[in-house]
Amino acid sequence: MKITNIRLDRLQLRLDPPFAAAWDPRPRERFDATIVRVETDEGLVGIGSGDTMDGFPGHEHLFVGRDPLDMAQHVRTIETINFHAGRFWPLEVALWDLLGQVAGLPVAALLGNAQRRVPVYASCGELKAPAERAESALALREQGFRAMKIRIDRDRIDEGVAAVAATRDAVGDGFEIMVDLNQSWRMAGDVQPALDYATVRHTVERLRDLGVFWVEEPLPYQDVAGLTALRSATGVRIAGGEMLDSVGQILGYLDNDALDVYQMDVVLAVGITRARMLAELAHLKHRAFTPHTWTNGIGVLANLHVAAGVGGGPYFEYPYDPPGWTPERRDFMLAEPLRIDADGCLAVPPVPGLGVRLDEAAVRRWAA
Ligand SMILES: [Mg+2]
Numbered sequence: 001m002k003i004t005n006i007r008l009d010r011l012q013l014r015l016d017p018p019f020a021a022a023w024d025p026r027p028r029e030r031f032d033a034t035i036v037r038v039e040t041d042e043g044l045v046g047i048g049s050g051d052t053m054d055g056f057p058g059h060e061h062l063f064v065g066r067d068p069l070d071m072a073q074h075v076r077t078i079e080t081i082n083f084h085a086g087r088f089w090p091l092e093v094a095l096w097d098l099l100g101q102v103a104g105l106p107v108a109a110l111l112g113n114a115q116r117r118v119p120v121y122a123s124c125g126e127l128k129a130p131a132e133r134a135e136s137a138l139a140l141r142e143q144g145f146r147a148m149k150i151r152i153d154r155d156r157i158d159e160g161v162a163a164v165a166a167t168r169d170a171v172g173d174g175f176e177i178m179v180d181l182n183q184s185w186r187m188a189g190d191v192q193p194a195l196d197y198a199t200v201r202h203t204v205e206r207l208r209d210l211g212v213f214w215v216e217e218p219l220p221y222q223d224v225a226g227l228t229a230l231r232s233a234t235g236v237r238i239a240g241g242e243m244l245d246s247v248g249q250i251l252g253y254l255d256n257d258a259l260d261v262y263q264m265d266v267v268l269a270v271g272i273t274r275a276r277m278l279a280e281l282a283h284l285k286h287r288a289f290t291p292h293t294w295t296n297g298i299g300v301l302a303n304l305h306v307a308a309g310v311g312g313g314p315y316f317e318y319p320y321d322p323p324g325w326t327p328e329r330r331d332f333m334l335a336e337p338l339r340i341d342a343d344g345c346l347a348v349p350p351v352p353g354l355g356v357r358l359d360e361a362a363v364r365r366w367a368a
Contacts, residue, residue: 001102003068005039006060006091008053010368013332033296033333035363038094040068044101047356048093049333050267050299055085063091068098075273087245089271093302093354096272100353107302108348111276111309117347118307120318120340121147121178123294125325127156130166136321137167137175144344147176147213147315152203154181154195161206168210176315178239179207180216185243194220197229204234213315214239214261221249227258237261242292245269250278254285263317265292266306267299279310293317297331297338301354304338308348316346332366335359 013031034053038046046068059081063074074095078088100107108116122145128136133150140148150167152160160179167177181203183194195203200218207215214237219226221244231238239261244250247270253259262282266275269292279289290312291303300319307316318340319330327337335357340346349355 001044001067001069002041003038003063003066004041005037006063007037007039008056009035009037009363010052011035011333011363011366012368013329013366031296031329032368033298034090035298035333035358036090036094038063038068038091038098040098044098046094046096046098046101047354047358048090048095048097048267048298048302050090050093050265050295050302051087053086053088053090056081056088056091059085059088068095069102071095071099071273075271078271082245087268089267089269090299092271092273093267093298096302096305097353097356104352106348106350106352107272107305107354108308111272111306112311113309114311115308115313115348117341117345118304118313118316119146119344120346121145121149121176121315122320123149123317124321125151125294125319126321127151127153127160128163130159130163133163134166134170137171137177140320141171141175144340144342146344147178149178149180149216149317151180151182154183154192157195157199157203161203161210164207164210164212173211176213177211178214178216178315179212181218182216183219184217184221184240197223197226200226201230201233204230204236208234208236213237216240216261216263217242224253224256224258227253228256231257231260239263241269242294243269247274247278251281254281254287257285257287259287261288261290263290263292265295265299266302267295268292272302272306275306276310279306279312283311288313290314290316294319297327297334298354298356300330300338301349301356304346305348305354318346333358333362
């Protein structure tokens with residue numbers, strides 16, 4: 001089999017003003033998605049998405065004419081392009097989708113089939129007042145979720161801790177709450193300093209008293225010693241690494257035992273092939289791996305196959321914060337949005353490949 005073409009469809013979902021304001025405090029008028037299709041001479045097409053692929057055009061010749069199943073070669077080639085230009089893992093995701101189709105198996109099966117479905121947490125992006133956040137948690141529990149993640153703004157720590165406290169009061173025990181401090185994740189142009197170690201430690205201790213399951217990105221990526229110290233000082237699980245794209249840096253984290261939960265996103269950070277290896281290494285050290293998924297439905301699917309394949313968990317990120325962020329918005333390019341089952345789990349589609357079914361009318365409608 002030969003790759004005949006790599007097609008990129010650039011989409012922009014235009015957002016209405018209330019949604020744009022709810023999603024992010026900064027004005028945001030569109031949600032960008034790029035769909036990658038790897039076309040072959042045998043008519044099979046692999047699909048990937050999750051990052052914009054900006055800067056990729058001009059590199060197609062490194063793949064066209066080659067066998068799409070030569071995965072090791074393609075991964076190394078993508079790494080050499082990323083070295084100069086960007087994060088082109090959605091192309092590798094499309095190649096894995098093809099590989100699954102050729103094998104007649106879900107990608108998760110090719111990665112080990114540790115689980116058929118994964119319990120999820122509702123990942124909330126919006127900053128809500130305590131009473132409103134508590135009310136949203138009750139609604140989530142009603143819908144079957146067993147866990148949720150609350151974002152705390154580094155400039156509004158007290159308000160964020162109050163939202164977590166109100167949520168805990170509302171849901172009691174038996175419902176897990178994660179907290180994201182986003183100290184590594186930056187919007188372009190955000191050069192405000194991160195919180196210092198003493199402030200972070202105090203905050204994590206306050207969250208520990210509220211029974212928080214993990215605290216995510218409490219410190220910037222470069223503060224490996226701080227992360228290690230924070231783990232032993234507080235006894236709270238520390239998660240992070242969603243955008244860590246250097247395998248060397250991640251190996252350094254593992255050597256220094258910097259995290260309890262590794263979260264490298266396969267579409268944004270490391271790809272499927274490397275994620276599998278890094279997840280296995282984390283598991284060999286008795287540490288957890290559960291990937292970040294804050295992209296679109298195809299990105300969520302790619303990460304789901306990896307989490308299910310390697311045994312990621314204990315909870316998988318399901319971006320969901322209605323009314324602003326819903327499955328319909330997140331998965332607008334899919335024929336059917338990804339939904340949880342009654343037990344709060346997301347199941348791997350039992351079909352060959354990733355199980356992406358595009359809504360071609362939506363792809364045309366939202367073409368950039
Ligand atoms: Mg995060």
